[in-house]
Ligand SMILES: Nc1ncnc2c1ncn2[C@@H]1O[C@H](COP(=O)(O)OP(=O)(O)O)[C@@H](O)[C@H]1O
C-alpha cells in the first residue's frame with residue numbers, strides 16, 4: 001500500500017510527471033530519510049495505518065529522524081502550487097489491471113496555526129482543521145480515468161513503483177511559520193486509511209509583483225494626478241518633460257525602472273530636446289520608447305496623447321500623415337502586473353479615423369511616422385510613409401513578439417552605447433594636465449627630484465589594471481609630511497603651468513569647458529590657492545581617515561571641501577564645492593550625481609595612478625560595512641543581535657534604542673520622538689541618521705548591525721544620500737507571524753516599560769511595518785541582499801539560521817581586513833596597520 005514520499009515535487013514537466021526524478025524533490029515526509037535512501041517506491045514499511053496504531057502519524061515531529069540533510073523539510077511560498085509524489089503500489093485502474101481497483105480517495109490536511117516549536121501531538125485522524133482540495137479530480141469507481149489517487153501516467157510500466165502525483169494550491173495569505181500536513185489515502189473505505197505526515201516552512205512572500213503593486217501604484221497615482229495641458233505648439237514639450245521630471249523626483253529609487261540605461265537615455269533626450277527645438281519630436285519618440293516598460297508612466301502618456309490638438313498646422317494633403325495608429329502598447333509583460341487599469345483601446349477602426357498628435361501612441365524611432373513640415377523640414381522630421389502600421393503586441397504571433405522584443409532590446413543597447421560613448425568623450429576632456437603636461441617651471445624640476453611620496457595600495461580596486469611608473473613602487477611611511485609637502489609643491493607648480501593660457505590645450509568638446517569661469521593667468525591666481533588647499537586637505541583626509549575611521553572630517557573639511565568616496569570601488573573623488581572658483585580648462589567637469597550639483601571633480605583611478613590618487617584611494621579603501629536587521633516589531637531582532645554580538649563582535653546599533661535614548665536625554669526632538677513612537681510612526685530620517693552616524697563614529701569600529709533601520713522610504717533615501725561611504729552587506733530579515741509577535745510584545749510589555757508595548761500601539765506598529773517596511777525589504781530582496789530567516793522557533797534555533805547568513809559576511813570581512821593589514825605591512829604603512 002502507498003505512502004507519500006515527496007512533499008515538494010516539481011511536476012511542471014511531463015517527464016517529471018511520468019517518471020520519478022529525485023532531483024525534482026526538495027521536501028520529504030517525516031522520517032523519510034530511510035525510505036529515501038532505499039529508492040522511490042521500494043517497500044521499507046513506510047506505509048502506515050493510523051487506526052491500527054491509534055496515532056495519526058507514523059513518527060512524531062520531534063523525532064531525531066524527522067528530517068535530515070538528504071531528506072529535508074519542505075519550504076513553501078504562499079500561493080504556491082504544491083505537488084506531492086507517491087508510488088502507485090498496484091492500486092490503479094488501468095488496462096494492465098482492472099477498472100474496479102479499490103480506491104476511495106485522497107485527502108490533504110494541515111494544522112491551523114504555525115507551530116512555535118516542533119513538539120507536541122498531531123491532530124487526531126479526521127480532526128485536522130484545514131483541508132485542501134487536490135487538483136486531480138475525483139476518481140470514479142469502475143472507470144479507467146487516472147484521476148485522484150490514480151494519477152500515475154506510466155502505471156502499466158511498473159505497477160508497484162510507478163510515479164503518481166497530485167497538487168494543491170496553498171493560500172496566498174498564509175502566515176509565515178512551520179505547519180504540519182497530512183496526506184490520507186482511503187483504500188477500501190474511509191475506515192481503511194493510510195497516512196503520511198510532514199512539515200513545511202512557509203516564508204512571507206517577497207516578490208517583485210507584490211513590491212510593484214505597492215510601489216508602482218504610488219508612483220502611478222502621483223503621475224496620474226499631474227495635469228497634462230493640451231498639446232499646443234508652444235508648450236507640448238515642456239508639459240511632458242515636467243511630468244517626467246515630477247515622476248523622477250517622486251521615484252528617487254527608480255522603482256520599477258529597468259536598469260538598462262533607461263533613465264540615462266530619457267535624461268539625454270530631454271536635454272537634447274531642451275536645447276534644439278527642431279529635434280523635439282524625435283527626442284520625444286525616444287523617450288516614449290524608453291517609457292514603454294514602465295507601468296504608470298507609460299499609461300499616462302498613452303492616454304494623454306489622445307488629444308486631437310495638432311501641434312503643427314499642416315496643409316490638407318499632408319493631414320493623412322497624422323493618422324498615426326494608436327497602439328498604446330505599454331509593455332505587455334509589465335501590464336500583466338501593473339495595478340493600473342489597462343488601456344486596451346486597440347480598436348483598429350477607432351484608431352484609424354482620428355487625426356491625432358504626432359506624439360501619440362508609441363512612436364518608436366524606426367517605426368514612427370513623423371511629420372513632414374513643408375516650410376521648414378528639419379532632417380529628423382523627414383517622413384517615410386512607406387512604413388507599415390505597427391501591430392499591437394496583443395495581435396502579434398509569438399515570432400513577431402520575439403522580434404519586437406529583440407528590436408526594442410537592440411534599440412536600448414544602441415542608446416546605451418551612445419550614452420557610454422558620450423560619457424567616454426566627456427572623460428577625455430579631463431586634461432591630465434596636472435600630471436602629463438611638460439611643465440618647464442622650476443618647482444616641477446625640484447619636485448621631480450623630491451623623494452617619492454607614499455605608495456598606498458588601492459585595496460578595493462586591485463582588479464583594475466593600472467600603469468605604474470617604476471618609482472611609484474617604492475615605499476615610504478604613509479604619513480611622511482615632507483613627502484606630502486613635495487607632492488603638494490609639484491602639483492601647485494603643475495597647476496600654475498596648466499592654468500596659464502596655453503595653445504597646447506585641446507579644444508574642448510563642450511562649451512562649458514572651453515569657457516573658463518575665472519580667467520587665470522598668474523601663479524598667484526586664486527585657483528591655485530584653492531586647489532592647493534584642496535590637495536592639502538586630501539593629504540589630511542588620508543591621514544585622518546587612516547587613523548579615525550568615518551570621522552566627519554573625512555567627509556567635510558573646512559567649509560569648502562567635501563570628500564566623498566562614491567559607491568564605485570575604483571573611484572575616489574574630491575569635490576570642490578564651488579566650481580566657479582576653478583579654472584575649468586584643465587579639469588574634468590561633470591554633473592556630480594552623488595553630490596547632486598555641478599562641480600569639478602578630480603577623478604581618481606581612471607588613468608595612471610598619481611600620488612594624490614593613491615592617497616584618495618587609500619582613504620576610500622577604509623569603508624565601513626553594515627548589515628541591516630529588519631522584521632516586524634517583536635520578531636526578535638534585538639534578541640538575535642545580542643547573540644550575534646556575543647559570537648561575532650559586530651557593533652549593534654538599534655535605531656529604536658538610539659531614539660529612546662535621545663528622547664530621554666531631553667533633546668529638542670524629544671517630544672516629537674515620543675509622539676511618533678507612541679503612534680507607531682517612523683521618526684524623520686535626519687534625526688535617526690544623525691544618531692546612527694554619531695554612534696558609528698563614536699564606536700571607532702567598522703562592522704555594524706543596524707537594527708530597525710531603514711524602516712521606510714524616507715529612511716532608505718536618507719541613508720542612500722548620506723552614507724555613500726558605507727557598504728550594505730545585506731539585510732537579515734526575521735519573518736514571524738503577527739499573532740506570535742503580538743504575544744511576545746505583550747509579554748515584553750509587562751517588564752519593558754516601553755510606551756509602545758501596549759495593544760493599541762502594537763497594532764499601529766504592525767500597520768506601519770506592513771505598509772512601510774515590507775516594501776523596503778522587498779526592495780533589498782530584489783537586489784538579492786535579503787537573508788530570510790524564519791523567526792518562529794526558539795531563540796537558539798533562530799540563531800542557528802542566523803549564523804548561516806552571518807558567517808560568509810564575517811569571513812569576507814576577515815579576509816579584507818587581513819589583506820589590508822598585509823598591504824600596510826608591505827608598504828610600511830604603520831598608520832593603517834595600527835588601526836587595522
Ligand atoms: N525566538 C523567540 N521565541 C520566543 N520569544 C522570543 C524570541 N525572540 C525574542 N523573543 C522575545 O520576544 C520579545 C521581543 O523580542 P525583541 O528581540 O525585543 O524583538 P524586536 O527587537 O524585534 O522588537 C522579547 O521579550 C524576547 O525575549
Ligand SMILES: Nc1ccn([C@H]2C[C@H](O)[C@@H](COP(=O)(O)OP(=O)(O)O)O2)c(=O)n1
Pocket residue numbers: 632633634637654655656657659676677680681682683684688707708709710711715756765
Ligand atoms: N528607523 C526607525 C526605527 C525605530 N523608530 C521608532 C518607531 C518604532 O515604532 C520605535 C521602536 O522601534 P524598535 O526597533 O525599538 O522596536 P520594534 O522593532 O518596533 O519592537 O522606534 C523609528 O522611528 N525609526
